[in-house]
Amino acid sequence: MSEANGNSAINLGQSGLRVKVGLAEMLKGGVIMDVMNVEQARIAEESGAVSVMALERVPAMIRAEGGVARMANPKLIKEIIAAVSIPVMAKARIGHFAEAQILESLGVDYIDESEVLTPADELHHIDKHQFKTPFVCGARNIGEALRRIAEGAAMIRTKGEAGTGDVVHAVKHMRQIVKDIRQLTVLSEEELYTAAKEHGAPYELVSWVAKNGKLPVPNFSAGGIATPADAALMRQLGAESVFVGSGIFMKERATPLDVEHNPKERAEAVSRAKAIVIATTHFNDPKILAEASESVTGTMKGLAIAAIEEKELLQTRGW
Amino acid sequence: MTDTKQLTIGVLAIQGDYEAHARALQAAGAKTVEVRKPEQLDGLDGLAMPGGESTTMLKFLERDEFFETLQKFLKTTPCFATCAGVILLAKRVLHPEQASLGLLDATVERNAYGRQIDSTILMQQTKLEGGPLEMVFIRAPRITHVDKGVEVLAERDGFPVLVRQGNILAATFHPEISPDTRVQKLFLEMVRAAKK
Numbered sequence: 001m002s003e004a005n006g007n008s009a010i011n012l013g014q015s016g017l018r019v020k021v022g023l024a025e026m027l028k029g030g031v032i033m034d035v036m037n038v039e040q041a042r043i044a045e046e047s048g049a050v051s052v053m054a055l056e057r058v059p060a061m062i063r064a065e066g067g068v069a070r071m072a073n074p075k076l077i078k079e080i081i082a083a084v085s086i087p088v089m090a091k092a093r094i095g096h097f098a099e100a101q102i103l104e105s106l107g108v109d110y111i112d113e114s115e116v117l118t119p120a121d122e123l124h125h126i127d128k129h130q131f132k133t134p135f136v137c138g139a140r141n142i143g144e145a146l147r148r149i150a151e152g153a154a155m156i157r158t159k160g161e162a163g164t165g166d167v168v169h170a171v172k173h174m175r176q177i178v179k180d181i182r183q184l185t186v187l188s189e190e191e192l193y194t195a196a197k198e199h200g201a202p203y204e205l206v207s208w209v210a211k212n213g214k215l216p217v218p219n220f221s222a223g224g225i226a227t228p229a230d231a232a233l234m235r236q237l238g239a240e241s242v243f244v245g246s247g248i249f250m251k252e253r254a255t256p257l258d259v260e261h262n263p264k265e266r267a268e269a270v271s272r273a274k275a276i277v278i279a280t281t282h283f284n285d286p287k288i289l290a291e292a293s294e295s296v297t298g299t300m301k302g303l304a305i306a307a308i309e310e311k312e313l314l315q316t317r318g319w
Numbered sequence: 320m321t322d323t324k325q326l327t328i329g330v331l332a333i334q335g336d337y338e339a340h341a342r343a344l345q346a347a348g349a350k351t352v353e354v355r356k357p358e359q360l361d362g363l364d365g366l367a368m369p370g371g372e373s374t375t376m377l378k379f380l381e382r383d384e385f386f387e388t389l390q391k392f393l394k395t396t397p398c399f400a401t402c403a404g405v406i407l408l409a410k411r412v413l414h415p416e417q418a419s420l421g422l423l424d425a426t427v428e429r430n431a432y433g434r435q436i437d438s439t440i441l442m443q444q445t446k447l448e449g450g451p452l453e454m455v456f457i458r459a460p461r462i463t464h465v466d467k468g469v470e471v472l473a474e475r476d477g478f479p480v481l482v483r484q485g486n487i488l489a490a491t492f493h494p495e496i497s498p499d500t501r502v503q504k505l506f507l508e509m510v511r512a513a514k515k
Contacts, residue, residue, distance in 0.1 A: 015440045018440065018455065018496070019438045019439060019440060019455065019457065022438065022455055022457040022493065022496055023435050023438065023457050023458065025335075025336040025339055025370070025457075025493075025496060026335055026336055026370045026371050026372070026402070026403070026457055026458070027371075027372075028334065028335060028336060028337075028338070028371075029332065029333070029334040029335060029337065029371070030334045030335075030371070030372065030375055045374060047378070048374070048375045048378035048379070049375070050334060050371065050372040050375050051372075085374060085414075085415060085429060085430060086372050086374060086375075087372075087434075087435065087458065104436065107434045107436060109434055109435035109436075109458070110435070132436050133435065133436055134435065274378075277375070277378065278379075280334075281332075281333050281334060281355060281379065282355060285355075
């Protein structure tokens, strides 16, 4: 439990938050990959991922199979922690602080309080100040981002629309956040009070963003990134790193590549993972991006977001 | 700044906290450029190797003879490495064993202080003037052994955390994410001395 016990006042300079944000700083310019087993985690590390997200089903499978999506089994998480030397993240349901406590006890390096899992609370997110383990949370706009930061999140990621392989909403949310930030920087002092009310965000954080022209924690991107070009696009739009979920290890919407028994499918996953890592670093170099794109031997099928009914969207979860 | 000519320091920008390094070096008076490809090393006065994931950085160094070019470059040019950068520079890397440039006569054990939950900020005495120095340790490696010829400038629990050997300055913590720029200034002095 952190020094901020029982006190969720906003203090961006407190050492607990600086240590949490510190790890996010180290992950910048890298790729965080969703993995469902030890073999996938090893492929991610060998391909240059900066971190892996341990989960039982990637978003594409959750979407296809339905049912309640929960925190992964601790046994799986422990196996993955033992298998790789890079940081390991895992997801807890929105508001499910008991799952987060379990993840912290396992030594998970970052907890994703994620809309991809089925929410456990319809009103409240986790009070993330109560944990020593840092949290990442999804956001679609500045208000959502600053509410999560007020609750103690040490990293923000765009929500996009997970499990689709369609980057359009990752783009929409990143552009929205960047635009919201830019607008705040030109407002007068009295306008900032109104902006805080309109965004539903604490005035102190709105004011900090207006002065500094950025979020007080790193801003990564997630939700539909499936190709090297997608990763480069998000980096150029302002994402400091990218999360890639279903884009690396999925064949069809609900079927993963068999990386454990099928050498050809393993090679395909490796080619995708390596290419996205290269693209995330060389996001501004179209020649290298072309080479990386060419080296990929297959791409996730994908599902156009426009074809999904509104009530089926994952991004509207979270308040 | 007594020297009038501004130094140009490259910051290895494959991945990690390279922007924090650039900001801190600029605050200490240097000009910085991002380095993602071997040819970008040309003409630099010094190089900063940031914190991040050493496994990821190695993947990039293994391509296009980046590794060999960097090894040759650092034989004559000063380098300031933190955390993952120290792992890349060390002669021996443990837990797990991995390839490295082998330019710093030290043994480094990865993630030896534990996982993120064990990351911490300490205020400690060093051989630098100006009182205790803030040290931010993030999933830090531990320097378990240094050969003769490596000067230890600061320790944590008896293990070196800030060391100097020839043109190399290496910290297992992250001076670049603290407001204090004494370590950067020491590095820029080393760069100036190397130019003479």
